[in-house]
Amino acid sequence: MRLSSEPARTHQPEPAPQQRLRDGGPGAPWRRAVAELAEEVRGWRFRAGALLRASRPVPAADPLAWLEGNPGEPRCYWRSREGGLTLAGLGAAVRLEAGSAAEQRQLLQRLHALADGRDELAFFGGFAFDDARADGRWRGFPAALALLPSIELRREPEGCRLSAHLLAETAEAFERRRERLLAALEGLAPPAETAAPPAPGAIRVVARRDDLDHGRCRERIEAILERIAAGELHKAVLAREVELRFDAPLPAFATLRRWQQASRGSFCFAIEQGGQVFMGCSPERLFHREGGSVHTESLAGTVRRGATAAEDARLERSLHSDPKLVREHAWVTRFIRDELEPWASASDAGAEAGTLKLDRIQHRHLPIRATLKAGVGDGELLAALHPTPAVCGFPRRRARELITRYEAFERGWYSGVVGVVTPRSSELAVAIRSALVAGDRAWCYSGVGIVEGSDPDAEWRELEAKIEAFLTAVQG
Numbered sequence: 001m002r003l004s005s006e007p008a009r010t011h012q013p014e015p016a017p018q019q020r021l022r023d024g025g026p027g028a029p030w031r032r033a034v035a036e037l038a039e040e041v042r043g044w045r046f047r048a049g050a051l052l053r054a055s056r057p058v059p060a061a062d063p064l065a066w067l068e069g070n071p072g073e074p075r076c077y078w079r080s081r082e083g084g085l086t087l088a089g090l091g092a093a094v095r096l097e098a099g100s101a102a103e104q105r106q107l108l109q110r111l112h113a114l115a116d117g118r119d120e121l122a123f124f125g126g127f128a129f130d131d132a133r134a135d136g137r138w139r140g141f142p143a144a145l146a147l148l149p150s151i152e153l154r155r156e157p158e159g160c161r162l163s164a165h166l167l168a169e170t171a172e173a174f175e176r177r178r179e180r181l182l183a184a185l186e187g188l189a190p191p192a193e194t195a196a197p198p199a200p201g202a203i204r205v206v207a208r209r210d211d212l213d214h215g216r217c218r219e220r221i222e223a224i225l226e227r228i229a230a231g232e233l234h235k236a237v238l239a240r241e242v243e244l245r246f247d248a249p250l251p252a253f254a255t256l257r258r259w260q261q262a263s264r265g266s267f268c269f270a271i272e273q274g275g276q277v278f279m280g281c282s283p284e285r286l287f288h289r290e291g292g293s294v295h296t297e298s299l300a301g302t303v304r305r306g307a308t309a310a311e312d313a314r315l316e317r318s319l320h321s322d323p324k325l326v327r328e329h330a331w332v333t334r335f336i337r338d339e340l341e342p343w344a345s346a347s348d349a350g351a352e353a354g355t356l357k358l359d360r361i362q363h364r365h366l367p368i369r370a371t372l373k374a375g376v377g378d379g380e381l382l383a384a385l386h387p388t389p390a391v392c393g394f395p396r397r398r399a400r401e402l403i404t405r406y407e408a409f410e411r412g413w414y415s416g417v418v419g420v421v422t423p424r425s426s427e428l429a430v431a432i433r434s435a436l437v438a439g440d441r442a443w444c445y446s447g448v449g450i451v452e453g454s455d456p457d458a459e460w461r462e463l464e465a466k467i468e469a470f471l472t473a474v475q476g
């Protein structure tokens with residue numbers, strides 16, 4: 001596992017939005033807060049290994065629009081599903097990295113040791129689907145990564161805060177990092193006076209490469225169904241990759257802003273590494289831990305939204321009556337309950353699945369709550385729950401073997417885990433409905449759960465529906 005505190009500066013900045021704060025007016029409180037923050041940073045004294053933080057309230061701002069206006073340092077972004085917490089980060093005061101899935105748990109333990117019970121420290125975390133190679137297109141996205149941004153803009157119901165962080169092991173590194181932090185604060189673009197609506201995308205797709213077409217998808221699903229019929233496994237999730245080329249670099253954060261606007265009820269996230277941005281709007285929570293209690297959920301089984309209220313209700317009824325959809329979801333519920341059991345002193349799930357309605361599709365959804373045994377934390381929860389049968393299958397090992405055989409691409413962070421970790425509370429989402437953006441190219445992903453009764457044509461339509469939101473956000 002590696003710990004480093006040097007923010008990388010390797011990528012091409014994307015164009016900043018036009019609207020800038022003018023002198024005077026509502027910009028004055030922002031500038032005052034930044035000046036005070038810089039003053040406090042200047043006053044910091046070196047203490048080996050001490051994680052320093054300064055923080056000031058700032059006027060209300062849209063953190064995603066603010067990130068768009070501040071290229072130049074690696075950026076990260078998180079908005080919780082209910083919108084209660086939005087975090088935007090620039091640079092990295094701390095970067096923890098691990099190269100294998102087996103070390104994901106240790107990385108979280110290391111993070112908690114560094115945070116040392118300070119609830120105000122919020123780390124961005126990202127975990128690959130599996131033992132990622134972190135090369136090729138997934139360069140910069142290792143099996144596990146945690147970042148504490150150098151500069152953070154946080155929005156909560158109580159208001160917005162701007163914060164700065166620094167960690168150094170030697171006096172020399174401390175001076176160097178402080179100078180960089182001060183320069184970054186100096187060059188910080190303020191949020192726009194009003195967050196302009198994201199402009200329609202002026203970018204055109206000039207080439208598209210699908211790893212699966214309808215025919216090949218049908219063949220693979222039929223092969224998986226044969227394995228299921230032979231009793232080798234109950235469920236496998238088959239995913240696809242679509243590569244797009246554009247006529248100009250895709251502004252990743254502006255695209256995410258459009259995607260987010262069309263993704264009510266989703267966790268929205270982005271992490272920029274080496275000039276590439278992994279981002280998405282996922283409806284699925286892996287877990288939300290508050291102290292010793294945890295909220296998780298099983299989410300699987302998909303139908304589209306109806307064009308009218310009556311059609312929508314009819315489709316929703318089928319979500320709860322179709323045996324294939326019920327089965328597809330039931331394997332996820334069973335897995336989560338079984339995996340949680342050794343770690344929980346009590347758990348409780350509703351008897352009946354509900355519906356999570358998104359803009360274009362709806363899912364079967366069952367919230368599950370548990371009280372954790374003493375000493376059980378994020379590392380144990382991640383190792384137990386990830387990957388669930390919503391993205392992998394059941395039993396897990398057999399499903400992994402089929403995924404390796406039938407998917408010809410590296411999943412990387414798609415169907416991995418992303419979120420925010422603090423000592424008191426952590427929230428991690430399953431990184432589906434996601435894409436990797438690299439200059440004028442992007443790869444987007446979707447997957448479907450194959451169980452007994454799966455109809456290959458319906459699964460193909462589901463795969464198509466799940467990438468539509470991204471394709472629309474790109475085109476504006």
Ligand SMILES: C=C(O[C@H]1C=CC=C(C(=O)O)[C@@H]1O)C(=O)O
Pocket residue numbers: 237284299300301302328363389390391415432433445446447448449466
């Ligand atoms: C794997 C994905 O979705 C999962 C989550 C919800 C519903 C699913 C389904 O109905 O197949 C999938 O299990 C994806 O969108 O890439």
Ligand SMILES: [Mg+2]
Pocket residue numbers: 300301302328448449462
């Ligand atoms: Mg499905």
